[in-house]
Amino acid sequence: xxxxxxxxxxxxxxxxxxxxxxxxxxxxxxxxxxxxxxxxxxxxxxxxxxxxxxxxxxxxxxxxxxxxxxxxxxxxxxxxxxxxxxxxxxxxxxxxxxxxxxxxxxxxxxxxxxxxxxxxxxxxxxxxxxxxxxxxxxxxxxxxxxxxxxxxxxxxxxxxxxxxxxxxxxxxxxxxxxxxxxxxxxxxxxxxxxxxxxxxxxxxxxxxxxxxxxxxxxxxxxxxxxxxxxxxxxxxxxxxxxxxxxxxxxxxxxxxxxxxxxxxxxxxxxxxxxxxxxxxxxxxxxxxxxxxxxxxxxxxxxxxxxxxxxxxxxxxxxxxxxxxxxxxxxxxxxxxxxxxxxxxxxxxx
Amino acid sequence: xxxxxxxxxxxxxxxxxxxxxxxxxxxxxxxxxxxxxxxxxxxxxxxxxxxxxxxxxxxxxxxxxxxxxxxxxxxxxxxxxxxxxxxxxxxxxxxxxxxxxxxxxxxxxxxxxxxxxxxxxxxxxxxxxxxxxxxxxxxxxxxxxxxxxxxxxxxxxxxxxxxxxxxxxxxxxxxxxxxxxxxxxxxxxxxxxxxxxxxxxxxxxxxxxxxxxxxxxxxxxxxxxxxxxxxxxxxxxxxxxxxxxxxxxxxxxxxxxxxxxxxxxxxxxxxxxxxxxxxxxxxxxxxxxxxxxxxxxxxxxxxxxxxxxxxxxxxxxxxxxxxxxxxxxxxxxxxxxxxxxxxxxxxxx
DNA sequence: ATTAGCACTCGGGGTGCGAGAGTGCTAATA
DNA sequence: TATTAGCACTCTCGCACCCCGAGTGCTAAT
Numbered sequence: 096x097x098x099x100x101x102x103x104x105x106x107x108x109x110x111x112x113x114x115x116x117x118x119x120x121x122x123x124x125x126x127x128x129x130x131x132x133x134x135x136x137x138x139x140x141x142x143x144x145x146x147x148x149x150x151x152x153x154x155x156x157x158x159x160x161x162x163x164x165x166x167x168x169x170x171x172x173x174x175x176x177x178x179x180x181x182x183x184x185x186x187x188x189x190x191x192x193x194x195x196x197x198x199x200x201x202x203x204x205x206x207x208x209x210x211x212x213x214x215x216x217x218x219x220x221x222x223x224x225x226x227x228x229x230x231x232x233x234x235x236x237x238x239x240x241x242x243x244x245x246x247x248x249x250x251x252x253x254x255x256x257x258x259x260x261x262x263x264x265x266x267x268x269x270x271x272x273x274x275x276x277x278x279x280x281x282x283x284x285x286x287x288x289x290x291x292x293x294x295x296x297x298x299x300x301x302x303x304x305x306x307x308x309x310x311x312x313x314x315x316x317x318x319x320x321x322x323x324x325x326x327x328x329x330x331x332x333x334x335x336x337x338x339x340x341x342x343x344x345x346x347x348x349x350x351x352x353x354x355x356x357x358x359x360x361x362x363x364x365x366x367x368x369x370x371x372x373x374x375x376x377x378x379x380x381x382x383x384x385x386x387x388x389x390x391x392x393x394x395x396x397x398x399x400x401x402x403x404x405x406x407x408x409x410x411x412x413x414x415x416x417x418x419x420x421x422x423x424x425x426x427x428x429x430x431x432x433x434x435x436x437x438x439x440x441x442x443x444x
Numbered sequence: 445x446x447x448x449x450x451x452x453x454x455x456x457x458x459x460x461x462x463x464x465x466x467x468x469x470x471x472x473x474x475x476x477x478x479x480x481x482x483x484x485x486x487x488x489x490x491x492x493x494x495x496x497x498x499x500x501x502x503x504x505x506x507x508x509x510x511x512x513x514x515x516x517x518x519x520x521x522x523x524x525x526x527x528x529x530x531x532x533x534x535x536x537x538x539x540x541x542x543x544x545x546x547x548x549x550x551x552x553x554x555x556x557x558x559x560x561x562x563x564x565x566x567x568x569x570x571x572x573x574x575x576x577x578x579x580x581x582x583x584x585x586x587x588x589x590x591x592x593x594x595x596x597x598x599x600x601x602x603x604x605x606x607x608x609x610x611x612x613x614x615x616x617x618x619x620x621x622x623x624x625x626x627x628x629x630x631x632x633x634x635x636x637x638x639x640x641x642x643x644x645x646x647x648x649x650x651x652x653x654x655x656x657x658x659x660x661x662x663x664x665x666x667x668x669x670x671x672x673x674x675x676x677x678x679x680x681x682x683x684x685x686x687x688x689x690x691x692x693x694x695x696x697x698x699x700x701x702x703x704x705x706x707x708x709x710x711x712x713x714x715x716x717x718x719x720x721x722x723x724x725x726x727x728x729x730x731x732x733x734x735x736x737x738x739x740x741x742x743x744x745x746x747x748x749x750x751x752x753x754x755x756x757x758x759x760x761x762x763x764x765x766x767x768x769x770x771x772x773x774x775x776x777x778x779x780x781x782x783x784x785x786x787x788x789x790x791x792x793x
Numbered sequence: 794a795t796t797a798g799c800a801c802t803c804g805g806g807g808t809g810c811g812a813g814a815g816t817g818c819t820a821a822t823a
Numbered sequence: 824t825a826t827t828a829g830c831a832c833t834c835t836c837g838c839a840c841c842c843c844g845a846g847t848g849c850t851a852a853t
Contacts (some may be wrong), residue, residue, distance in 0.1 A: 124816085126815075138827090142817075146816090160814070160815045241594070245606070255594075257594070344704055356693055359693050488797070488798095494847095509847050
């Protein structure tokens with residue numbers, strides 16, 4: 096099953112079948128391969144090889160006397176070959192220096208992260224015609240820059256958190272305690288001087304630890320402050336950016352309505368996808384999950400191409416494309432890789 | 445064409461056809477109406493009436509010798525009758541006091557408006573199985589409460605705006621001017637004392653006016669301050685909440701793939717829907733637009749049910765449902781109406 | 794004004810057939 | 824021994840056909 100077992104011609108034929116099928120979704124026959132891809136052998140020979148490939152589980156026929164289509168394993172072999180060889184043609188119509196310009200565009204948007212990630216998923220999906228996903232920087236990767244606490248309406252407090260990555264978040268806290276603005280300022284100052292440079296999660300852990308420790312002092316200022324901060328920092332930020340559902344329904348792969356329902360269900364279950372991407376957020380380079388390889392039931396008939404983006408050396412988030420298993424893998428890989436690179440660039444100093 | 449022209453029995457038959465067709469999407473025949481709805485007359489009579497209704501353009505047959513289905517005009521008449529009569533059965537499975545509890549739930553979420561509106565659209569769509577929409581409070585309706593300006597990284601400024609409605613927005617301004625925190629505080633104080641109670645749009649207008657007037661003084665503090673504020677207040681807030689696309693594909697009305705593409709395109713064109721809802725944001729009570737009545741090309745095969753919500757007497761936003769023309773109108777109206785009421789309640793003091 | 798009766802129409806589903814595409818196998822070839 | 828040509832076979836797809844049933848419109852009777 097190792098691809099080393101395939102001689103060069105067999106590989107070429109597998110390639111031919113996969114690429115042809117990706118190009119248009121019809122089973123590809125021996126005559127066609129022999130004609131279109133000049134491999135210097137006759138349909139009959141190709142038939143023999145195809146029969147072998149089918150035996151190995153890389154190809155399948157929808158029914159006797161139809162051409163072959165790739166199986167998930169066939170795609171896998173194809174993608175492995177792609178990834179281990181030189182970059183291919185992406186098959187997308189992209190200007191030569193699209194991504195250098197695009198990096199500048201993102202750079203200009205870095206002040207509005209959620210806008211930026213919307214832009215990213217839109218671009219991902221509109222160029223590739225697949226579903227674009229992006230996971231913004233993880234909370235355990237965002238670094239505390241400063242916090243401000245404002246008194247607001249009665250005893251409520253508005254907490255505004257700014258991170259080094261430029262993310263700004265706000266939250267209203269209904270603290271039972273009636274602090275005045277001066278006290279709030281003192282608390283904020285304390286946090287700002289004490290915790291600059293830590294990640295949000297680290298600070299949270301420290302604070303929670305302190306709460307436990309200082310229970311006794313429950314009513315003094317510091318412990319109330321800690322309680323406020325703990326609330327302020329618990330931004331349950333389960334957000335994920337998705338776009339391109341509307342392009343994807345036009346793909347021939349989704350001409351069957353049940354397929355559309357599948358993909359709709361998959362997207363509806365955002366938390367599952369979130370979990371998947373989170374798990375992938377420590378991987379290096381481009382990852383491809385093909386059909387049945389997919390850990391999530393809902394995605395078993397789809398493929399996912401992901402890449403992480405970084406701030407310096409730290410991987411802080413993920414972008415991805417979801418499409419049919421019959422996917423333009425070179426193109427998707429190319430897109431995801433370069434978009435991730437663009438994002439990384441906006442995060443470097 | 446006026447419904448006064450229809451005698452009681454004719455109305456009843458129209459009602460029967462519409463309701464039956466809404467209940468299950470098959471052309472309804474004379475025999476069926478006569479049996480299921482005890483109108484005390486034979487199929488033949490009903491056939492005659494149906495022929496009349498068809499002549500009037502309220503019913504249509506998909507083909508000769510099929511039953512009748514309602515036309516858009518037929519639905520319109522039905523809905524008009526609904527709206528002018530007592531509230532009907534919603535046809536939804538909702539607890540008696542669902543909405544009183546739901547209002548409490550929203551009340552508890554009012555600190556996080558975007559979370560609240562996500563919740564609203566989710567509820568709208570999951571109960572109705574149509575597409576839920578919500579337009580958050582319009583900027584010309586949100587009242588300035590306070591603003592804070594924080595120095596951030598180099599000469600950038602973080603502006604944080606709190607409105608009376610509890611909306612908090614932030615924005616990074618790349619002001620070329622190098623003000624220190626003290627000066628920023630002074631600017632913020634100035635705004636806070638001067639403009640409390642005005643709406644954002646009003647303040648913007650005033651500021652823009654001043655910019656024009658004080659062009660001469662371009663480089664003094666005040667004019668720079670004004671410029672900053674102008675930027676700070678220009679929250680291009682084109683957000684609209686949508687959900688339920690994933691439920692809607694399961695409706696039999698969208699068993700045809702082209703219909704799904706239609707609806708996907710309609711939603712993709714968010715700005716059009718935004719415009720539509722904005723135009724409706726001054727209407728009173730529940731509005732229904734049926735199929736071809738719709739001003740937006742993309743929605744011509746769908747129906748939209750909307751209602752505004754208020755803060756006191758001011759209408760400040762819109763909620764809506766989009767579904768097939770073959771829609772459970774009583775249910776949709778009931779939902780939209782009550783959800784709007786719930787939202788309004790969270791905005792009253 | 795309503796109704797029973799009846800002829801008529803049309804869509805959907807089942808069947809049968811022919812064309813075309815592509816295979817697998819066998820025997821011939823280099 | 825590897826490749827190829829030839830050929831019979833298989834299966835899908837599209838088309839034509841037909842029949843059944845549902846539902847109508849019309850007419851004549853009540």
